[in-house]
Amino acid sequence: MSNVQPPALAVDVDSDVPIVQQIVNGLRRLLVGGELSPGDALPSSRALARDLGVHFNTVAQAYRTLEAEGWLALKRRAGTVVLERPAPELDARNAQLLARQFSKELRDLRARYEALGVERRALDAAIEAMIDDRRNSS
Amino acid sequence: MTLFDVLFAIAMTLAIGVLMLFTPALSRGSTFFAVTVPEGFAGSPAARDIHRRYLGITAIATLAGPILILPVSWWLSRDLAYGIAYGIGPLLPVVGGLAAFVHCRGMALQYAREPSATRTVSLERDRLVDIVPGRWWLHAGPYLLLLAAMGWLALQWESIPDPAFVPTRLPEGTTMARAAFAVFGLPLTMALTLAVCHAMMPLGLLIRRLPGHRQRVRSINAFILGVIWAMAVMGAYDSLAVLYGERWITGPVGLAVNIGSLVAVLLLPVWMLATGRFARPGEPAQGDRSPDSAWKLGLIYFNPDDPAVWVEKRFGVGFTLNFARPAAWLLLTAILAATAALVIWSLGAG
Structure with a gap:
């Protein structure tokens, strides 16, 4: 098995x-x-x-x-x-815009959870764990 | 009653009792007497106390079977003794076990916790080969066994006494005129029963896939396959009694084949449990997430919020219906109607 x-x-x-x-x-x-x-x-x-x-x-x-x-x-x-899904084609400018938007959404999300009482250190650790997971899987 | 009947009825009662004693151990790890409990609760002193109580009540009910069967086989009239030995005797461990279960569930409820809000399911699609164990010959074998017995009877047709001893006619009359119905009735009925058992195997494709789904459904189907083989061995052997007479069944070989098959099949889940074939070790702790309140007495599932029609039982081996769904009632009606039709037809034919 x-x-x-x-x-x-x-x-x-x-x-x-x-x-x-x-x-x-x-x-x-x-x-x-x-x-x-x-x-x-x-x-x-x-x-x-x-x-x-x-x-x-x-x-x-x-x-x-x-x-x-x-x-x-x-x-x-x-x-x-x-389905087979081709990777979306992005020019450098749009890619930069989307990355900036992602960064903003991430900051907003962190602020929302901090407002709920979650410690900043715990949220940072969660983000770092996510990055580590990504590195390990790739 | 013959000695064979007394021993067979007692063996059946004791074997059912042993099965009932082991039934709680076949439950998923996340539940204890159909109650959602914290992980590892089953090993706690409180759980051991509850389990001991279940074993005690069920053991008493099981031993009550032989205590009832022995005197009635001696003193009562033949028909009444058969009715009690085969009807009430084996029911005692079942009723006692269920009563013990309901009682112990009540005790376990004080340790209940809310089922997890997280529901995890596998996205892999199941195919029949994933949930049905064994190769084709293991499934065809029982039918071939019955076919072989029928072939032998057809070849020996002239040697079959007329009237012939027919085991299915017990206890009213033991002989029937030599005719196709009398000679081939038992193996054909048995083949039909085996087909019904076989038809239950794909049900695993229709039930909710909880963690450990495939292995567990395979185990359930392995148990059904064991039942099929035991019935085929008994059916094929007993159907030859029309040719060889009553001693074929009531003699020592007949006793060994019939009681041996019965005990073997009822002890099969016990063996499967002991060897880890019921997939308890390593099974994810998060199992059945249905609310305890949806399990009436821990046995009947009624949950209007659950789209599933078939669900895995919390007590016992196999599946049950979600009686809050109209489809469940339709299915139940269809099954009962088909059973009633079969009984009426067989009574008319007999």
Whole structure:
């Protein structure tokens, strides 16, 4: 039996983030991270809804969002399949703009969690752990 | 009652009792008597006390079986003795075990904790080969065994006494005129029962995939395969009694084959548990996340917020229905109607 863990998706039903958004984010993370590769078949929206214990329309909506972004193909017979998605072409100026926007969103996010009472040191450690993970996986 | 019947009824009762004694150990690690408990709770002194109480009540109910069967087989009329020995005797450990379970669940509830809000599921699609163990011949074997018995009976048709001893006619009458129904009835009915058991295996594709899903469903299907083999061995052997007479079943070989198959199949999950085939070691602590309140008495699942129709049982081996879904009631009605139709048909035919 293979020791490679199959891709898994987690949702937190108590979170403030809507479940549909959690599913989209979770799947997008797996797609970007390469844990889901082009040609991989995903469970049907009905099966995934049953496994997660959420409404069928919630999963269907998440799948449609990722279809609109070009990540998935929803086919009647073959089910939901991961598509080959070419890397978006960006010129240097747009890339710089997006990186700046990412930096701003990250600062906003940190400020939001600090306002909730989380220590700055803990948030920095989380960001560093994320960077380490990224380095180790690449 | 014959000595064979008394011993068979007692063996059946004791084997069911042993199965009931081990049933709590087959639960997922995240639950204890169908209650969501903190990780590692099962090893605590409080948990051991509750478990001991379950074992005590179930053991008493199990031993009550032989204590009931022995005197009734002696003193009561044949029909009544059969009814009690085969009907009430084996029910005692089941009823006692369930009562002990409900009692112990009540005790465990004080240690309950909220199920985790995080739900993790595998995105891998399951195929039938992932959840059904064994190669094709392991699945075809039981049917071939029954077919071989039927072939032998067909070849020896002229040697079959007329009227012939028919084991399925016990206890009212033990003989029937030599006809296709009397001779091939038992192996055909058994083949149909095996097919129903086989049809249960793909159900694993329809249930919610909790952590450790594949290995656990494979274990459940391995147990079903064991049941199929035991029934096939008993069915093939017993169906030859029309040719060789009553002693074929009630003799020492018949006793060994029938009681041996029965005990082997009921002890199969115990062996699977002892060898780790029920996938408890290493299983993620986060298992069944359904709320405890949705499990009525810990046995019946009723959760309107859960889209799943089939879910894994919290007590026992296998799956159960979410009775808050109309599809579950439809399925239950269909199953009951099919069973009733089969019983009425067999009574009419017999």
